[in-house]
């Protein structure tokens with residue numbers, strides 16, 4: 354962009370969020386911060402006394418948490434809207450200090466509850482005035498079997514800092530110290546490879562540029578493969594160690610437990626995607642044809658195979674489009690969307706020192722907020738629909754659930770947002786059904802989401818399962834053994850239609866998510882659930898809409914798998930992923946017909 358960005362003070366307030374809905378004035382924020390700061394002492398005084406009055410200490414803990422969250426949201430969003438304003442930076446720092454102190458003061462609560470007789474905790478769950486806290490108490494009870502005697506817990510806590518060293522060392526190497534080479538750029542010059550540039554270079558129309566970037570990137574990691582394998586091995590072993598000492602059947606089981614997700618969900622995902630690989634091959638054949646290459650390489654997967662269509666739209670157009678596309682969700686949903694547009698929930702345009710990207714943040718007892726950096730195009734409209742999905746999930750959950758039960762699990766966090774994106778894609782397909790170029794673009798967009806969100810993440814999930822099983826069997830995790838396992842997976846997934854380049858064997862070395870054990874599978878399951886829900890809404894109408902609103906209202910009051918069941922999706926069965934893969938196949942059919 355050639356234009357200088359405007360400072361925040363010169364932006365039209367009409368397009369800014371209204372943080373005064375949280376605190377009417379900065380002074381009100383200051384007063385609340387001081388009041389909550391004092392509560393730290395009150396919480397600290399409870400240490401050693403929980404068993405005397407568990408109700409009181411549980412209530413105090415959540416009351417403080419709720420107030421800190423509000424303070425934090427206010428300071429964080431002010432800071433995100435203008436990082437150059439020192440006042441906001443100072444606010445954020447002071448809220449963090451108060452939060453850390455309160456957390457430290459409250460650290461005795463769970464251990465002291467755990468020390469109480471199980472019958473007493475169970476009885477507590479049945480008390481009428483404790484109904485807001487049953488999810489929390491239930492979690493304490495579930496952790497019981499995996500909690501060690503106090504002395505051993507203390508030892509583990511003391512070791513935890515050094516056990517996380519592999520992850521920090523990997524981040525330092527990968528984000529800061531790794532020496533990337535110069536590679537050819539689009540204009541015949543040279544450019545220093547970086548994580549940011551890599552994405553752009555892989556989308557280059559010049560094949561040599563893509564190839565050099567791909568090889569340069571992976572060779573750089575490969576050169577440090579021994580070091581990275583040692584780091585990754587340390588991270589996996591830490592996970593295996595923690596699972597073993599805490600009496601879990603496997604590292605995978607311990608990772609899924611907090612979401613109460615059975616291992617079969619993970620296994621179903623791997624199996625269903627595996628069976629859909631012939632469809633992936635069909636899709637890649639189309640890509641090969643459209644790119645006019647004899648042999649499709651792995652560095653040809655990201656370049657757009659259909660030229661982007663130019664669909665300029667203002668923010669007002671985008672809001673109208675979102676309302677039209679989400680009309681199937683009914684009147685109540687639309688009414689809340691209109692409030693989001695007109696009542697200062699959304700911070701629309703970029704200004705100087707505003708945080709990049711987009712997010713939605715629910716503030717309990719107020720309303721959710723959305724940060725955008727809106728540009729006048731379809732991509733931004735689609736981001737708006739996505740973020741509003743999060744917003745509606747928070748809105749309905751916060752409105753229905755008490756604070757301790759309102760927050761929803763990561764396992765379902767991307768479902769409502771992705772569902773909106775799918776509904777928007779479907780709506781646009783209908784709207785442009787007589788414009789083949791636009792239609793091709795929309796179909797390709799959907800297919801790429803399937804490939805990158807479901808199929809690629811599932812391949813990652815398969816690798817994680819494999820590496821943890823190797824560690825659990827006592828096999829060495831080395832540069833060679835890990836790269837061989839990763840290459841095999843790539844041959845299995847892409848080998849049918851693609852030339853599997855040798856350098857891909859080192860790709861696992863550059864994926865930071867692998868240090869958050871068994872995390873990426875949630876992208877694939879969320880997307881599958883969202884596709885199933887969106888299609889049901891379009892097909893069945895009102896009953897499906899009511900189910901979806903019920904799901905949005907559940908927050909964290911029931912386990913995520915149960916919550917999705919109310920929305921007609923049983924993730925404990927293979928059906929949703931199977932159905933999603935069918936939709937993937939149908940979309941490939943549609944595109945094939947058009948070409």
Ligand SMILES: [Zn+2]
Nearest residue numbers: 739743767770
């Ligand atoms: Zn999201």
